């Protein structure tokens with residue numbers, strides 16, 4: 001996203017996305033030209049614009065305060081915040097890792113709407129007191145507007161549908177009941193899908209009733225919620241699979257070894273007979289201990305003309321570069337270790353016994369990364385104990 005760094009607040013980098021300018025212009029214009037003349041008849045347009053602009057800036061400050069609410073509670077639970085971005089549809093605080101417990105999830109989520117609720121009370125009280133004291137009418141009207149939008153922010157965000165804060169609170173409640181964070185996230189994500197459809201329908205209804213401009217924001221929020229809910233569901237399903245799958249069920253146990261003088265062409269022909277394109281085969285030179293491991297699918301990237309004279313010893317992953325992973329690890333542990341590098345090879349071993357029991361490659365884990373359908377029904381989740389690699 002094209003963003004502009006505003007600075008740091010409480011040590012957290014704050015950025016604004018250019019799309020915010022559209023909202024500032026839309027809200028300022030709407031407030032100055034349509035709303036304020038109703039409450040303060042006869043006010044000069046220039047002063048209305050100034051009051052509206054200050055109001056909109058305070059509105060974004062309120063959103064920032066909401067995100068800081070999430071961030072501070074996250075930090076207190078040991079979850080780092082890599083940054084806060086303000087954009088078209090509000091704010092986003094990016095947590096640098098998964099929230100560890102259902103309790104932390106609920107508290108981090110509730111903190112944002114709580115801040116918005118407090119701000120709603122504060123601005124409403126300010127406008128009431130200002131009105132009683134006969135303060136500048138435009139300021140009183142803008143404070144009342146700020147009270148209203150903060151209340152809207154708190155209530156809307158409490159809708160029990162991911163990715164909204166209420167969806168995270170729902171996730172925490174289900175997580176506690178079911179004991180499974182990923183399944184809880186899928187359910188909250190489905191609620192998000194339902195909410196997104198309702199929002200788009202409401203937006204269309206608004207457009208047909210009040211004119212094209214009125215419903216656009218609602219419909220766009222609906223589309224955003226749809227996208228985000230879909231991402232929540234997909235990543236929860238994939239994470240659930242990775243967590244539920246022992247690496248050993250994906251690995252190749254004791255694959256046959258081959259001499260390092262074998263050509264890549266021979267390796268490919270052999271793999272084609274069903275030996276396994278994604279299996280890492282030990283490569284031996286003089287003795288029995290492998291000097292490296294070769295994966296037919298990775299070796300196949302050698303240009304065909306060179307495959308007959310390129311030897312597997314030249315394209316193998318050398319033994320010292322192979323990851324040694326405890327056989328009890330999950331697919332999630334292995335991928336975290338590889339950090340997106342598709343060319344890594346791991347050997348599994350049991351406890352203190354250094355002898356490798358199996359080899360594992362990215363290609364053998366990759367089927368678990370396939371996306372589920374929109375609703376998050378998972379046909380790829382392997383049954384426990386069934387070998388898929």
Ligand SMILES: [Zn+2]
Pocket residue numbers: 066067070112113157165
């Ligand atoms: Zn929030």
